[in-house]
Amino acid sequence: MAPRFPTSWVDQVYAASSIVDVVSNYVPLQKRGQRHWGLCPFHNEKTASFSVNADLNLYYCFGCKASGNIAQFVMEMEKFTYPEALLYLAKQFNVPPPPIMEDDPEAEQRRSLRERLYEASKEAAIFYHDQLWLPEHSEALEYLHNRGLDDAVIRRFGLGVSPNEWDSLLIHLQGKGFTIEELQQAALITVKENTRYDTFRDRVMFPIINRYGQTIGFGARAMGTAQPKYLNTSDSLIFNKRYNVYGINLLRKMRNLEQLYLVEGYLDVIALNQIGIGNAIATLGTALTPEQVRLIKNYAPEIWIAYDGDEAGQAATLRALDVLQQEGVKARVVRFPDGLDPDDFIHQHGAEGFRALKPFLGMAFRLMHLESQFDMGNDEHKREYARKACESLQVITEPVELDYYLGRIALKTGIAKEVLAQQMQQDHKNKSNSMYQAPIARRPRREAAAYPQSEFTLAALLATGKLPQNLVVATDFEDEHLRAIVEALLSGKTPAAIMEDAPDEEMRKMAGELFNRLPDLDKTETLTAAEDCLRIIRTSRLNDRIKQLSEELKTQEGSEKSLTLHLISELQSELEKQTQHQAH
Structure with missing residues (x-):
């Protein structure tokens, strides 16, 4: 459940914050x-149409709204x-943290522990990274170099190595006060009974960093014959592999991305980054989860799945398509x-070869994979393929x-x-997701100019x-x-608060244009x-009322x-008074 903060503290944050300083970053x-202008960060443009109002702490784009x-x-x-x-x-803006909520007295304790775990993980990442450059760990560095990684990308991702010792990290972090x-x-x-030892030993270490830049866990590849070959941090107060992806921290400063590459392995992300493709992420040793999709889907309008080319990778691709x-x-x-994976393909064909690969639409890939399971020279197989293909097409809603x-x-x-088409109707006529159902009518959105x-x-x-x-009252407005919006203003709400409480996107855009045309x-x-x-408003209403009564008069008597x-x-x-007043 999301934390709830006292209204007084929220007001303090808004009062102390400067939208000009924030946007300028x-x-x-x-x-x-009276305003500041710049190129909109939410759409591509050559002429600045993005407006920032420092007095109201609001922003508005006259291009994309x-x-x-x-x-x-x-x-x-x-x-x-x-x-x-x-x-x-x-x-x-140096506002003190919010006080503990009355309905959650343990919140401060949990927050404090979480911060300590973040710090411990960060210190562990630094320790592992420093170990990588020591002569006794040359084998790990050589492994990374042999995988085609240069020192710059190794440092960028903070890669490291865990010593082949039982307690080297333990001793180091205890020395740091943990x-x-x-x-x-x-x-x-x-910790097992009376023994305590490092979780990761003799492994190449891949720090897992969340979208806020905090180290939350590690992926670890065995250097020797230890099993499993890859080992992830187990779930903790700050880490759950279902809710995180590798490489998301590098997306924070990227703008107007057209797609994200979704790959299977850490080395795939790093190899792509090294050739200039920074918009790549990887799951953390699990199949793609709905939680991961919700985490990444706001970064780009499309996800391009670039899993391994072997059969297991293609099966995982189908499952990922379902989740997406x-x-x-x-x-x-x-x-x-x-059957190559992205890392191997880049080594063989380089950056240009990777960029030359043309992605398939999700449905085209599904049908291609389905076709590979049938002998298309056999009539019976053709019919079965057609039936299965029609089932797959049920998710499509666009007639073309x-x-x-x-x-x-x-x-x-x-x-x-x-x-x-008849096959589709016959097999799925009762399913709610069939494209043959009448589409639900949607209320058209109004532009502010239509008000x-x-x-x-x-x-x-x-x-x-x-x-x-008392000059203006809510009843002056028919829309x-x-x-x-007027009722909210009259109740004392600020424009920033009204924007925050807007019940839907249409209302928010309309309020945004209103407050940026003051x-x-x-x-x-x-x-x-x-x-x-x-x-003008009252004259218009008087005229409308007179017209209405004049129409009613035609059928009245006595x-x-x-x-x-x-x-x-x-x-x-009354209309004459209004007209005379206007003339003066």
Whole structure:
């Protein structure tokens, strides 16, 4: 469960934070007028359309409509959760940590222990790395060099070696002040009855670093004949292999990635990085998990699976495609010839050879793999392949894409596309994920420009904080989105808080545009503009009401008609007052 912080502490973080300072770490900004401008970090552009409002701690892109407050910017750039973003800002701007929550009195103890385990793991990584350069560990360094790694990439990934001794790390970390219990909880040492010894011995060490740059565990490859060949840190308070991937720490500063390469091994990630392909990650000795997909899917719109070319790697690719599909992530597959893995392929064909590989769409790979299991010269096998292929196509929702694959299957089998489509309907007509179901209607999204202009301007004038109290009320706004924003402003919420509490993306974008179009007027000019907007709004409503009553009048008689005429007369008098006031 995500931590909950006191409102007073959250307000303190926002008050101490500067969005200009934060954004400047990622984007060069230039001040023009009341705002700072730069190239948008969320889409490619040549002309700066990204606006930062220092007074409101808000950002807004006039190109892609990305918008939010300072915490939301950090969440987008660093892939943080909201609590993580607040803690990050607190650290950056020297705000003391939040007090312990009343409903979680053990939170501080857990946080403190977690920090100690991070520190212990970091110190272990430094120890292993330093060991690698010692003469007595030349065999480990030679192994890495023989795998094609140069010293620069070895240092970049912090690779190391664990000595072939029982307690060298234990003694070193105890000398740093860590306790036996802390080292055991970090899974750096093993305790059995009365014995205590280093978990990793005589192995090449691969530090596993999370997306925040913290060392959380290790992958370890045996130098000798020890089994298993690869050994990972066991689950601990700071490490769980289902929730982490190797190499994610290097993605933090990468922007506008088109894809991520998903590989099987640590050395695959490092080999790709060495040839300039830094957007590669690897699972941690397990099949791809939904938790890992949720962790990585915001870094790029597509995942390119580049698993080993052997049969086991291809089977793992199919399982990964299933997980990515369930999580709604677009996937492609890079196939390596002759059963090679990415590392071996790069050694044989180099960077250009790797970049020349064309990825297959996920469904194309599925069908190709399925076809390899049948004798396509046998009519019975062709029919069975067609049935299985039609089952695979059930996940496709785009008619054009479906027609393309049905055409490919028809060419392979000689079975007409229409028959294949009937097969899909017959076998899966009751399944909710069938593409033949009517699509769910979605409410079209409105652009901010489609909102009533006078109401939009009046709300922006109110957000400046320069209008007297009670001049504007929520009932002045007929549009539900604008009324909700105005009600929040009138209740005392800041624009940054309104952005944070926006119930959906449409509301957030609309509020972002509103707060980034605040007029640059003094108090007198702001009041005059607001009064003009109110007259336009009220005049428009009076005219609409008069038209409505005039239509009703056509079917009325007697006293009812007289009452309506009286109402129309009063409304016309009010309309004349508004018009006369506007003329002055």
